[in-house]
Amino acid sequence: MRVIVVGAGEVGVNLARTLGSDGHEVTVIENTSERCSILEGELDALVVEGNGASPRVLREIGVEGIDLFAAVTQIDEVNLIAAMGAKQLNPKMTTIARVRDPDFAVEEDVDETHRGPFGIDFVIDPDHATAHDIAEAVLLPGAVSVEYFGDGRLGLAEVIVGEESPLIGVSLSKRERLEPAYIVGWSRAGTAKLAEGDDVLAAGDHLIVVAAREHLAQTVARLAGKAREVRRCIIFGGGRIGTRLASILEPTPIRVTILEREADRARRVAELLGGTLVLHEEGVSRDALLQSGVGEADAFIASAGDDRANLLAALNAKRLGADLCMSVVSREEFVPLVDALEIDAAFSPRLIAAEAILRFVHTRALRAMHFLRTGFEALELEVEEGSLIVGRQIGRTGGVLHGCRIGAILRGSEVLIPRVGTEINAGDRVLMLGVDGTLADLEPAFTASS
Template identity: 30%
Template sequence: MKIVIVGAGEVGRYLSQLLSERDDDVTLIETSEETALSLEEEQDVRVVAGNGASAKVLKSAGAGSCDFFLAMTSHDQINIVACAIASKLGAKFTAARIHDQVYADNSVLNYQDYFNIDYLLNPEALCAVEFAKAIRNPERVAVEDFARGEIEVQRVEVAAESKLLGKPLRDIKFPDEMRVGYVQRGGKMFIATADTKLCEGDIVTVLGSSRNLFEKSRIFTGEKSLPKTSVVIYGATDIAISLARLLSHPRFQVRIIEPDLNLCKSIAENFPKITVINGTATSLKLLEEEDIGDADYFVACTRDDEENIMTGLQAKKLGVKHIHLTINKPDYEAVLSNMSEIMGLDLVLSPRRVTASEIFRYLSKEKYAKVGKLDDENVELIEVRVSENSKCAGKRIFEANLPHGCIIAALMHKNTSKVPSANDVISAGDRLIAISSKENVKKLVSLLVG
């Protein structure tokens, strides 16, 4: 595949290395001539020295005929402009790295659609989602997050206390924007129908709004209330702010420790239900005074790797059950990947690795992207963009004649995302998240793409 990358920072350099190693035709655009020269010696890629937001530079780099165009600089505006130009020139797929949450806010304008960009990705937000998955769902089977984080797919076990046992699904009034997709019973997975009756021990795949799915999924577990979870976050970074938003449910008791007093005041104003502590987690005295050792989770996400490691180890020694942290330096990544278990670290995330992992979900010659997985290897979660030639365009979901075993988990139409009902209309340009048996993926994609 022909891939053009703008920006040779940590993320861009890492992506170009991975892609060149798998024999893709990679062109890297970098403004610094010195960096460009060193990269030509380090990697087997074509390097163009120039402004990645210049139409002339992009054209000379082959952006108009590339399969994937990835704008990965640390400047949001440059990435957005570069992708808009590349799309106009003819790039088949464009992705822009962003940091400012302004561009993820679709309440007034959908920036992604307006600039004709296929994907906006925020490394800090992606890290926060990974942390949130582990914190919000530690005992359930799996959780995935789609549609800009607005839709979730959970897998939960039906308990003996559930009032749904023995009832056909047609007789159960599920909450709005919530439905059952697959049921796993005795090691076998099957699609749920109106006649399906749930049994104790069934693992059900539940689709719903991320705002309230965890609360509403208690109907399967029979829990009267969700247990409280104490989370301490060190560093009021973008990752911390995104994570705080994802943990806004009352079941999470969140505390943020931050040395900068002005940042503390800003966090306290924007998150009145969160306890903000002005101080440094490197102070053992502060951690002991705040009883940090009683917390369920300690998440160190400052921009200082050494502080993240040391405060994480200190929190572990005090008794915190789970330690999560972010790492930015490549050398530290390699060390911690081998030693995290010995050091008692439950989850170590690198923004560049999380970003690369997300992008690789889309770097495929197929007309769809794999966006998640379930325990059954014969079932796939895919994202498809509906084309104007699709046989389904303009039809309601129940009229689309989807292959057996296929479920539309999320429908993203312009500025809105939802778990669709059978009466929702599929329109050209919509992005759909579908759960499908492996054998029917190509048939489903053929219907949606044409």
């Protein structure tokens, strides 16, 4: 597939890198010459200096032959104009614009991807989706991240093994005790692996568990060992993510406090959120956090626009007694610090944007995808009649699923936890889990040959 990416910020570079590694022909348009020079040696892509909203530039790079156009700069108006202009030059291609201002939305209560205005096919809002993902984790005691598949019927959660967990010192060959849930993988000290029967877990390990939605909360609480319900949540940063997160949590019994460093923004957020306590407070130092009562908080979320400040605030909050500490991390180089600082979870708008756009370059078998910071990735794939996987039994797939795990099978209204010998049927929706790119070549096995 031929793809144009406009904007070489964190989102654009990550998207171009992922698409290039998957074998797609990628062109990146960036208007800063210094940035272009740096990226030419880093990306498996053609890097063009220019204005991505210019019809002349788009014609010169052959927009007429492009399949997917993604405008992901930091400026909404640039993205909208670029996508609109590209669509006029090539009406057949799919156009996507990164848009943060809700005034440009054409649908209410949207997810991270929805139909766009002005003839643009789709717009993505990573900040909105990041806030939603954090809220899902806060509202599920014991989990540090949650994603739902199968139209919401199947949950995948990341859980930290607590000191009181019944799994400590127990071989995963005994994990049948957890039914109707399934442990698919785990990570320790930043290293992720798929679960094997002889694995023995320790406190602090991160588990990846799959269960039907109605069983997920009970399963997560049991694995965590001590899952305290969040009743007080402190959010550092009253920007778009923090404000959106507070608005999601306000209707719940959770008492929400926002710490905002800028006085004007603090006043605006306080006017917008009637049910949230907004404090004009720097929110990073130990003294500031102590004054805010962070030691009594069940959850602390650092969501300011500064990764360094977020990580420092989350670290201090953890040391001062906050139970669950999470941070928004936008820049890739800061991700390894999350484990080193023992912060419970991190959420990346960059990864969320990539997820949203990558769905458009996959086969028709793909129903959903999700990347986890710990290195795991998940695909929900629909089994097409006549595909290679039809009729294969779990445990006897002949290497077709080498390096992967089936987390669950959605068959009609049923959610099936995989067992050796379970046969895969046409029409099944299968949740596949892998680590660091092992799912890249999996889709053809689920797709009928044309």
